[in-house]
Amino acid sequence: MELKEVRNNRAKESYFCGTHESGLRVCIFEKKNSHSSFAVLGTKFGSINTKFRDKKTAEIVRVPDGIAHYLEHKLFENEDKDSFQEFAKTGASANAYTSFELTAYLFSCTKNFFESLDILLNFVQSPYFTEENVKKERGIIAQEIRMYDDDPNWRVENNMLAAMYHNHPVRVDIAGDVESISRITPQSLFLCYNNFYNLKNMSLCIAGKEDKNEILKMVNKKIKTSSPINPESFFPDEPPGVLNHRVEQKFDIKISNFKLGFKEKITNDELDVEKIVLTDFVLEIFASKTSSLYRELMDKKLINDSFGFNFVEGPHYAHIVFGGESNDPDLVAQIIKNAMVEFKKDNSIGLGDFERIKKVVYAQYVLVLDEVKDIANLMLSTSLFDREFFSCIDIAANVKIEDVRNRLMEIDPDNSCLSIVSPLKSR
């Protein structure tokens, strides 16, 4: 395979990427002064991929909720060894995570990089699921689910998604629930593995002090060739409106936490990077500490430093979220919605604000490039979804104010959903 260099002159950095004949995408960011290296191998298979066409039978199948996460847990176990034990020998720190749309296996290390890379490439390509080892994991994952059940910050987000989406599987917890995971079997794990852990569906991303040519040698040696397939996932039709406008759950806590989400228009195409960058501009201008909205909420003592916002998007779903701690989330939501209506009415994005925010958004993208962990994880999510890792930097530097104004007009303040977790007793 050949690597091509992708250069960004503003950040004064390069990375190298290419596609192995197996279909595996490889991205390498050399950081020669770094003490540590970080490698992540990921597949485009997350908690939302529960309905797909099985390549073997050509039938459409439905697998239990939480299976991508369960598979992530089980993949560390091979027939004759546990991969954590293998990593222990090299001194690497290994881990994995499952999100709505991908599963990633990773390690970071300061020594013995190639021994660790060998282990990573080996275990992800060697599934070993038995009745016994699948059953053993159930108790562990059940306690993980319980832990999140007691976590109000986690619940407030998931409750919002369940209230916002009618059908899209993003409304279901990533780990599933105790009932759904009880239906997971070695057979269903193999079914998912065989469809989604195809190298055509995967990326290997590495950032650190290692030499790219040495990495390539190892990839060429270790990657098993298989006939490339493009897994086909199915998502239910999702109505444009939210399912519920408000949802509340009581907890044994002292302060309420909220998420206010604005559901975005859903298209079947994947979003382009420009839209993501423009949304960052709109949100910063609208709600950062320089905004009149923030000032109003702060002066009324309705928010604290935990207040924040972000844009969340993935296959067939997209929403904007504002959230934080507050003693009166309903009032916060009302003020944000009113402010959004007013903001749209005047479309009052001034040139001064725009130029200021441009510097901030641009700097945020550049500063990501300081840590190998952030670089590798971002390269993974961009490469799996066919985006170019550096593109947001130049887009941010070249954004036009009209485009930001147009993006603002797309947000629908009425299509919102407020999720609250609140103390058991009123205070």
Add this chain to the structure above:
Amino acid sequence: MAHIINSSICEGVSFSYLKRPDLKVARISISIFLPLKKENASRNAILPFLLARSCSKYPDFTSFNKKLYDLYGMALQGNVSKIGEIQILSVIAEFLDERYVLGGESISKEATELLCEVLFRPKFLQEDSFGEDLDQEKNQLIQYLESEYNDKKLYSERRCQQIMCKNERYSVHKMGTKEDLLSITPRDVQKSWENSLSAAKIRIGFIGNSEPDFVISVLKEEFSKIKRNKPTELSTQVVKRALVQKEVEEKQEIKQAKLVLGFRTRFAMPGEDCFNSLLMSIILGGTFHSKLFLNVREKLSLCYYCSSSYDRNKGIITIKSGIKKENIGETRSEIFKQIEDMKSGKIAREEIVFAKKSVGSAFMSIYDSVDRLDFFYAEQSMYEKIYSPEELVSKIEGISKDEIVNAANAITLDTVYTLVPNA
């Protein structure tokens, strides 16, 4: 690798510089070291947050933040932390290095000057309307305290340590209490600021690509206007053994029970024996290949997490797990069994080698995170001997099995804390 260069600004104020041409961020941090005491914890704690929200030059919150945004979103943060029985107040500035700006602006000079405005000419020295700012920050800190109660994992660990160290200053929360926060007056804040600048040990750290000359000269100039006294002595009480074993169960509306065990280890910084305790704790429960992970989680499937952590500044170990209520007894027995194995020397050579590699990697990777690197050195600056990551790795490398076993035999159980579901 460039090494840290230490110099002095004035009596009790040190300056550390680390040149890092590879970074896109520059960071300047001010750490103020004070004894942690119940009577003034809250009024000290609020100080860095008040400093970081405005200054005399930019008294208005929004215009102050616009200034920060003009500097490419320079981050200016107040923070308070607790290291042993020492309270550290910090104000941290992070900004984009000049090589990466879009229009040739000179950020670092302006950022340094703004940081000085914030530190030396705070709004509360002249504004009469400062009461509103104070109220805002009181509110923020009270909500911070309340949000800790929301996090059951953190809350149960804090509760265990609080019960365990009830009669030691360690039990004082880094932000004090809600009542003490509410009672802070503008005069308290001014006194706390005066005391911090004149009588506390202060450490200033600068990591980045720019040369430190400008930062040093500006700071020297500012501190020359302040009458510095001999810095307040700092110390942490280390209780060597648990004398009475405490057991406390509390109930809440939750789904998962939390079990937290607090141990005295006998050893703490700056004594070198504390590295033996550190390695012992890592072998017991510090990694995915530790005794607790492999047995309590992997073998018995009792939990998702079961781990131990060692606070080397206070000399205590905390072991925590989240489990089903009915499994508390079994989990506890298994944890004690693993500790007994450590004490009787049932530790495989591999376990020691793996743990050493894991700690070594963790220490060396500190270089790759600017905030961890800065804090690593700031935290140590209250001791005479300051270790580099390399020196710590070689300390850990040299530890023998006997020393690990001795460290295990030195621990005594002080407190068992359980938080259980109501139903």
